[in-house]
Amino acid sequence: xxxxxxxxxxxxxxxxxxxxxxxxxxxxxxxxxxxxxxxxxxxxxxxxxxxxxxxxxxxxxxxxxxxxxxxxxxxxxxxxxxxxxxxxxxxxxxxxxxxxxxxxxxxxxxxxxxxxxxxxxxxxxxxxxxxxxxxxxxxxxxxxxxxxxxxxxxxxxxxxxxxxxxxxxxxxxxxxxxxxxxxxxxxxxxxxxxxxxxxxxxxxxxxxxxxxxxxxxxxxxxxxxxxxxxxxxxxxxxxxxxxxxxxxxxxxxxxxxxxxxxxxxxxxxxxxxxxxxxxxxxxxx
Numbered sequence: 001x002x003x004x005x006x007x008x009x010x011x012x013x014x015x016x017x018x019x020x021x022x023x024x025x026x027x028x029x030x031x032x033x034x035x036x037x038x039x040x041x042x043x044x045x046x047x048x049x050x051x052x053x054x055x056x057x058x059x060x061x062x063x064x065x066x067x068x069x070x071x072x073x074x075x076x077x078x079x080x081x082x083x084x085x086x087x088x089x090x091x092x093x094x095x096x097x098x099x100x101x102x103x104x105x106x107x108x109x110x111x112x113x114x115x116x117x118x119x120x121x122x123x124x125x126x127x128x129x130x131x132x133x134x135x136x137x138x139x140x141x142x143x144x145x146x147x148x149x150x151x152x153x154x155x156x157x158x159x160x161x162x163x164x165x166x167x168x169x170x171x172x173x174x175x176x177x178x179x180x181x182x183x184x185x186x187x188x189x190x191x192x193x194x195x196x197x198x199x200x201x202x203x204x205x206x207x208x209x210x211x212x213x214x215x216x217x218x219x220x221x222x223x224x225x226x227x228x229x230x231x232x233x234x235x236x237x238x239x240x241x242x243x244x245x246x247x248x249x250x251x252x253x254x255x256x257x258x259x260x261x262x263x264x265x266x267x268x269x270x271x272x273x274x275x276x277x278x279x280x281x282x283x284x285x
Contacts, residue, residue, distance in 0.1 A: 015095065015098065015099040016094070016099045016146075016149065016150060016153065017092075017094045017095070018091070018092070018093050018141055018149060019090075019091070019094075019142070020139070020142045021088070021089070021090045021091075022087060022088070022089050023090075024086065024087065024088065025075045025079040025080055025088060026044065026046065026074060026075050026079070026088055026090075028072065028073065029182065029183070030049065030070055030071075030072040030182055030185050030186035031070065031072070031182060031186075032068045032069055032070045032175070032176055033067065034067050034096075035067060035094040035096055036064065036065070036066055036067060036094065036095050036097070036120060037064070037065045037071075037092065037093070037094050038062075038063075038064050038065075038092075038094075038095075038156070039061070039062070039064075039065070039090065039092055039093075040090065040134075040135075040138045040139075041057065041059065041060070041061040041073070041088070041089070041090050042059055042089045042090070042091070042135065042139065043059050043087060043088060044059065044075060044079075044088040044089065044090070045058055045059070045076055046073060046075035046076050046079070046193075047193050047239070048061070048063070048071075048072075048073050048074075049070075049072040049074070050063065050065060050070075050071045051069055051070065051071075051122060051123055051169060051170025051171075051173075051225075052170050052172060052174055052224055052225035053170050053171070054234045054238060055169070056239065056242045057073065060128050060131040060132060060135075062125065062126040062130065062131040062134070062138075063123060063125045063126070063169070064123070064124045064126075064160065065123050066117065066120035066121040067121075067175070068176055069120075069121060069123060069170070069174060070174060070182075070223075071123065072186070072189055074189070074190060074193045077193075077194050080194075091138045091139060091141065091142070093141070093153060093156075095153060099150060099153065100154060105117060112158065112161035113154075113158060113161050116160060117157075119168055121173060122168050122171075122172075122173065122174075123168070123169030123170050124160075124166050124167065124168060124169065125166065125167050125169055126160060126163055126165060126166050127163075127165030128165075129164075130160070130165050134156065137156065138156075141153075174225060181223060184209055184210075185220075185223050185224075187209070188205060188208060188209055188220070191205065191208055192205070192231070192232060193235060196232065196235045196236050196239065196258065196259050197236075197257060199259070200232060200259070202216070202217070202228055202229075205228065216228070233269045233273065234273055236258040236269070237258070237270050237273045237274060240254050240257075240266070240278065241270075241274055241281060243257060244281055244282045245282070251263075251278045251279065
């Protein structure tokens with residue numbers, strides 16, 4: 001396991017905080033908080049969990065997460081080994097709804113930002129076009145004065161609210177206001193994301209959670225809005241999609257690398273989740 005020495009700088013207050021980090025790996029847990037969070041990842045790859053959404057992320061990742069919406073960014077397993085070449089660079093902006101005044105966004109002139117903040121209750125991701133356009137401003141926001149930071153954040157939210165490449169992530173309202181299950185689900189998600197390429201059965205994961213299989217299935221469905229099998233398939237297929245883009249491997253090789261023993265099952269799951277065949281996905285990118 002890498003020693004998690006963090007190189008970070010930023011400004012912090014109850015209403016608004018900005019952090020620029022260069023770290024060996026993402027080491028946060030499955031969590032939520034009372035503030036909004038705008039996360040920009042300029043360098044890193046891995047799996048992202050926001051509500052019931054599971055997606056692979058690449059450099060240029062830009063996501064707005066609303067209050068109390070559970071989320072977790074998890075690097076590829078290679079980041080958690082002694083590999084000095086692997087680094088993560090992020091900008092994290094956390095802010096309260098009233099960072100420029102109580103009720104400001106209820107005024108008609110801020111309707112676009114109001115709608116964006118409402119959408120963030122489900123998580124909102126932005127495409128490469130938007131993140132590339134905002135890269136320099138996001139990377140430099142930590143260096144501004146507190147007043148300039150508030151003004152810049154307002155400007156960013158205004159532009160993000162009008163972005164044409166934004167996408168709602170969670171399919172349902174997954175906000176949580178109690179955290180008694182956070183440690184257990186965090187342990188499960190990390191185990192699955194680190195071991196998806198191996199054979200994982202329901203009993204193994206239930207044992208990790210210290211639950212019977214029936215209790216675990218009910219618990220997992222309640223927390224993630226997916227069955228364990230659905231969730232595992234999504235992790236595997238999202239990683240397969242990444243390999244189709246990044247590696248010059250055959251589809252059969254990728255099928256085996258992400259944990260499938262049957263090419264027929266792999267094709268079926270891929271089409272169900274990605275809405276195209278593996279070959280079609282590779283050709284169209």
